[in-house]
Each structure stands twice: as structure tokens, then as C-alpha cells.
Amino acid sequence: MAEIEMPGDEVQRLGELLGRVVDLIDTRPSGYNPADVGPPLVRPGTNFDDAWKDGRVQVKRNSKDLKEGCDAIVKAFAEFDTKMGSALKKGGSQSGGDTTPSGGGPRPSS
Numbered sequence: 001m002a003e004i005e006m007p008g009d010e011v012q013r014l015g016e017l018l019g020r021v022v023d024l025i026d027t028r029p030s031g032y033n034p035a036d037v038g039p040p041l042v043r044p045g046t047n048f049d050d051a052w053k054d055g056r057v058q059v060k061r062n063s064k065d066l067k068e069g070c071d072a073i074v075k076a077f078a079e080f081d082t083k084m085g086s087a088l089k090k091g092g093s094q095s096g097g098d099t100t101p102s103g104g105g106p107r108p109s110s
Contacts (some may be wrong), residue, residue: 008074015070021063025056 034045 011070012074015067015074016091018031018063018067018070022067025063063095 034042034049037045
């Protein structure tokens with residue numbers, strides 16, 4: 001049987017970090033004043049800040065979507081793992097150890 005290796009801890013951690021991005025994306029440093037950067041940079045700084053407002057919305061939306069995707073992946077693999085574990089336990093307890101191959105006839109002796 002092929003082994004499926006899923007870095008669940010890493011995907012879960014990525015989801016947590018993306019959640020943190022969503023939580024913090026709208027925060028600003030306290031006390032920021034565009035005039036503090038000096039007269040030649042006031043207009044470019046203000047333009048950047050205005051443009052970043054639109055970018056912030058897009059980054060927040062995309063981060064939220066990615067976080068939800070990570071959560072869905074982790075949940076799906078956990079459910080799959082649980083179902084496979086249950087199927088293996090159920091199959092092992094019913095078989096009694098010596099099973100007939102799925103083709104029908106008696107199992108060859110060694």
C-alpha cells in the first residue's frame with residue numbers, strides 16, 4: 001500500500017500564522033504621522049498609505065481564504081486517518097487472522 005505523508009503540523013501552523021496576519025493586518029503603529037518623515041516624503045508616504053489600504057483589504061481576504069484552506073486540509077486528513085484506522089481495526093477483528101484472497105478460492109498453503 002502506498003504511504004501518504006502529509007505535513008499536518010506544518011499546514012496547521014501555516015493556518016495559525018495566516019490567522020494572525022488576518023488579525024493584525026488592520027493595525028497601524030501608534031502615533032504615526034506622515035509629516036514625521038519630512039517634507040519631501042509626505043506626499044509619497046501618504047500616497048503609499050492610501051494605496052496600502054486597498055492592498056490591505058486584498059491581502060486580508062486572500063490570507064483568510066488560505067487559512068480556511070489549511071484548516072480544511074488538516075480536517076480532511078484527520079477524518080481520513082480516523083476512517084482508515086477504524087477500517088483497519090474492523091477488518092482485523094473480523095478476519096480472525098487467516099483470510100481467503102478476494103478472488104474466491106482457498107488460500108494456498110506454505
